[in-house]
Amino acid sequence: MPRQNHKKPHLRRTFLGYQIYHYGAVSSTNDIAKEIARKNDEKRVIVVAETQTRGRGRAKRRWTSPKGGTWISILLRPQIKPKEVLKLTFITSSAATKTIQQLYDLRAEAKWPNDVLVRGKKICGILAETETKGDKLLFVVIGVGINSNIDMKFLPEELRQTATSLKHELGREVERKTLMKRFVRNFERRYKNLQRGMWAPLLDEWKSLTSFLGKQVKVTSFDEVIIGEAWDVEDDCSLIIRLENGAIKRIINGDLALIKKA
Ligand code: BTN
Numbered sequence: 373m374p375r376q377n378h379k380k381p382h383l384r385r386t387f388l389g390y391q392i393y394h395y396g397a398v399s400s401t402n403d404i405a406k407e408i409a410r411k412n413d414e415k416r417v418i419v420v421a422e423t424q425t426r427g428r429g430r431a432k433r434r435w436t437s438p439k440g441g442t443w444i445s446i447l448l449r450p451q452i453k454p455k456e457v458l459k460l461t462f463i464t465s466s467a468a469t470k471t472i473q474q475l476y477d478l479r480a481e482a483k484w485p486n487d488v489l490v491r492g493k494k495i496c497g498i499l500a501e502t503e504t505k506g507d508k509l510l511f512v513v514i515g516v517g518i519n520s521n522i523d524m525k526f527l528p529e530e531l532r533q534t535a536t537s538l539k540h541e542l543g544r545e546v547e548r549k550t551l552m553k554r555f556v557r558n559f560e561r562r563y564k565n566l567q568r569g570m571w572a573p574l575l576d577e578w579k580s581l582t583s584f585l586g587k588q589v590k591v592t593s594f595d596e597v598i599i600g601e602a603w604d605v606e607d608d609c610s611l612i613i614r615l616e617n618g619a620i621k622r623i624i625n626g627d628l629a630l631i632k633k634a
Pocket of ligand 1: 402426428429430437443486514516518
């Protein structure tokens with residue numbers, strides 16, 4: 373266990389019923405949130421850090437987390453089945469997309485399953501991790517990384533073509549506190565609706581924030597590459613691809629890329 377994780381947060385306060393733990397450098401805010409979840413029974417916690425030394429993304433990828441970014445994890449104990457956790461990823465993605473549109477007037481969009489893009493480049497990623505006992509969900513940690521005040525030079529070379537930051541898009545820095553507060557408000561509204569059983573309108577909203585449906589896409593799922601038209605996203609968050617021969621393929625996990633027309 374990295375030593376930084378045992379440090380005390382330098383700030384603790386509450387916001388919208390969440391205990392907020394604010395740290396300097398940590399390994400990963402998701403790890404801290406999990407440690408908190410295992411140690412005590414606090415129901416709603418948000419962990420914020422200035423930097424992460426071992427930030428991670430989906431499929432065990434590294435998530436570069438320099439100072440200036442918005443690195444947060446939300447700890448929740450929802451009454452849902454483990455397989456429904458993707459719904460939380462979707463509402464988080466809608467909340468982040470809406471926040472970027474509302475505060476900065478940028479044309480942010482959601483991309484299946486866990487990205488937020490601006491001008492086709494990734495500006496935010498979401499990593500939901502769970503702890504379960506049998507088929508019971510004990511807790512979920514939703515990690516959200518928003519590239520806010522980050523100069524492109526601090527992102528690895530190989531990401532500069534595919535990622536962007538708010539600072540880069542706007543040509544100025546943003547007020548991160550305002551960003552976080554608006555994001556948490558937007559998340560909370562959707563989370564409440566999810567708990568009230570209003571998944572259908574939440575899924576409709578998420579779809580309305582995307583632009584890949586109806587387009588030719590390439591999806592890499594485990595070792596398989598699937599090419600076809602992004603047909604729909606189903607109630608369980610799976611992606612439906614219509615292959616060239618008309619067959620339908622359902623994908624629950626993978627990476628999606630648009631195929632650019634020649
Ligand atoms: C992805 O796009 O693959 C998901 C990236 C998630 C990054 C965030 S930053 C805060 C939280 N802590 C982590 O280690 N990862 C998530």
